[in-house]
Amino acid sequence: MNVVVCVKQIPDPSVPGQLEADHTLDRSAKPILDESDSYGVEMALQLVDAAGGGEVTLISLAPNGEVSGLRTALAMGAAKAVLVSDEACSGTDALGTAKVLAKCVERVGNADLVLAATESSDGYTGTVPAQMAELLGWPALTFAKKVEIADGKVKIQRQTEAGYDVVEASLPALVSVTAGVVEPRYPSFKGIMAAKSKPVDQVTAADLGLEGQVGWAGARQAISNVEQAPARQAGEKFEDDGTGAEKIVAFLENLKVI
Numbered sequence: 001m002n003v004v005v006c007v008k009q010i011p012d013p014s015v016p017g018q019l020e021a022d023h024t025l026d027r028s029a030k031p032i033l034d035e036s037d038s039y040g041v042e043m044a045l046q047l048v049d050a051a052g053g054g055e056v057t058l059i060s061l062a063p064n065g066e067v068s069g070l071r072t073a074l075a076m077g078a079a080k081a082v083l084v085s086d087e088a089c090s091g092t093d094a095l096g097t098a099k100v101l102a103k104c105v106e107r108v109g110n111a112d113l114v115l116a117a118t119e120s121s122d123g124y125t126g127t128v129p130a131q132m133a134e135l136l137g138w139p140a141l142t143f144a145k146k147v148e149i150a151d152g153k154v155k156i157q158r159q160t161e162a163g164y165d166v167v168e169a170s171l172p173a174l175v176s177v178t179a180g181v182v183e184p185r186y187p188s189f190k191g192i193m194a195a196k197s198k199p200v201d202q203v204t205a206a207d208l209g210l211e212g213q214v215g216w217a218g219a220r221q222a223i224s225n226v227e228q229a230p231a232r233q234a235g236e237k238f239e240d241d242g243t244g245a246e247k248i249v250a251f252l253e254n255l256k257v258i
Contacts, residue, residue, distance in 0.1 A: 003047055006115070007033060009034070027062075039179055039182055042185060058078050067200055080198055082203065083202045092215050116176045143160075145159045153168050
């Protein structure tokens with residue numbers, strides 16, 4: 001079984017983010033693997049092990065030929081990666097990202113399943129997995145908290161506010177997973193050393209047939225301005241003089257909360 005995992009390399013969230021002059025996120029620092037994608041990598045490794053054969057391939061879009069985050073996922077056990085690193089991709093929106101990643105899946109060529117996080121930690125659109133599935137013409141199974149493969153089908157438990165739904169589809173398919181789907185492993189020293197020699201196929205938008213369709217040229221949105229969020233106003237204090245409960249009820253009624 002061959003599984004492709006979408007992984008994003010993001011600025012370290014422990015460091016305050018900075019913006020470029022065009023209001024985009026400064027990505028010049030060494031990136032790390034988005035924690036939300038580590039769950040997909042682990043899930044893929046477990047599914048391949050359960051199938052008794054196959055491999056895990058990573059696909060990623062990142063500037064400056066960065067592979068730091070990819071190496072972490074390769075150290076976990078993935079076999080190889082496809083990296084799209086091209087200045088022409090600067091400014092790519094969610095749909096453009098989906099186009100790039102879908103073309104990467106096609107480039108890999110033998111995928112039975114694509115796994116992705118529900119959303120990235122630095123973008124939070126939550127739209128890319130479904131857009132990829134539409135572009136590939138594959139079924140999309142989303143918010144999976146459990147994934148099983150059997151008899152040419154994928155079955156998931158789709159997390160909902162009330163519990164979960166059981167959803168299944170024929171392979172190939174795309175599944176987005178939640179953080180609770182598995183517990184990601186820590187890369188071993190042996191895995192870290194092996195990751196240094198695993199192949200990373202670096203391609204451009206032109207290589208994928210997307211020249212002029214991604215980046216600012218293909219984006220359907222633009223950032224017009226960025227402002228600081230307003231400071232949070234101080235709350236109202238109630239002195240409990242024996243009528244504290246009544247004051248709180250009156251306050252909530254005034255807000256039409258109750």
